[in-house]
Amino acid sequence: MDILEKIVLDKRKEVALRKTLIPVSQLEASVLFNRPNNSLAVVLKNSSSGIIAEHKRRSPSKAVINNSLSVQDVATGYQNAGVCGMSVLTDGKYFGGSLDDLLTARAAVQMPLLRKEFIIDEYQILEAKAYGADVILLIAAILTREEIKQFSEFAKSLDLDVLLEVHNQEELQKSIMPSLDMLGVNNRNLKTFTVSLDTSKSLSALIPNDFVKVSESGISNIEAIKELQPYGYKGFLIGENFMKTDNPGDSATNFITSLTS
């Protein structure tokens, strides 16, 4: 069983339990539920840096990255750095995150927030909206084409952006549909945990121009971004490279300054 299969197995149990604790009516009554969307896709289209900075305490590939920072400080630091949006990992078991992290980030900043989660049920999309997200992630490797269609259309009906993530050509080809805003190519091989920018490069030509292209994982220097920009990438999701430092906001500031100067 690979890591995604393990995560999904646990996620099904977790979501079943969460549904018994917080009914849909309570999520829909959240003050954030009617908040207008701040579109990450629109911000990325108009940005010269395209940085989406992630809050990531730990991961299956790297164990602990940084456990000692407040989400509020990280979010404020990223916003001050001028990133286009922030990704907040909300999975607890494998990444040490939570929906409260998303809520804390939402209270601290106005920029677009991505709920980084392993979505396998519409209920999690309602949670994303209720806790202040602007964007959801759908992972093609764990969903059928029918589920991608159902979940992305449901997200659009709630005024959320949709980032669809793929790892290979097969996942990409089954996923293309008009209810997606952004197509993300994940450079991390989830069987070996190795990262290669070649994944983003080789899939770029297969992504129709209607979608904002995002490259995810393993981006640790500005040279990587300069290498990917000619392939049409407008968004770059960076986690560990910022989170492994004592001050992710300052690290993002220095990164963006070198990239845009």
Ligand SMILES: O=C(O)c1ccccc1NCC(=O)[C@H](O)[C@H](O)COP(=O)(O)O
């Ligand atoms: O990061 C992992 O080890 C991981 C393992 C299994 C599933 C997903 C995983 N990561 C989620 C992400 O997509 C990354 O956190 C994100 O792209 C940032 O990556 P990085 O800049 O390499 O921290």
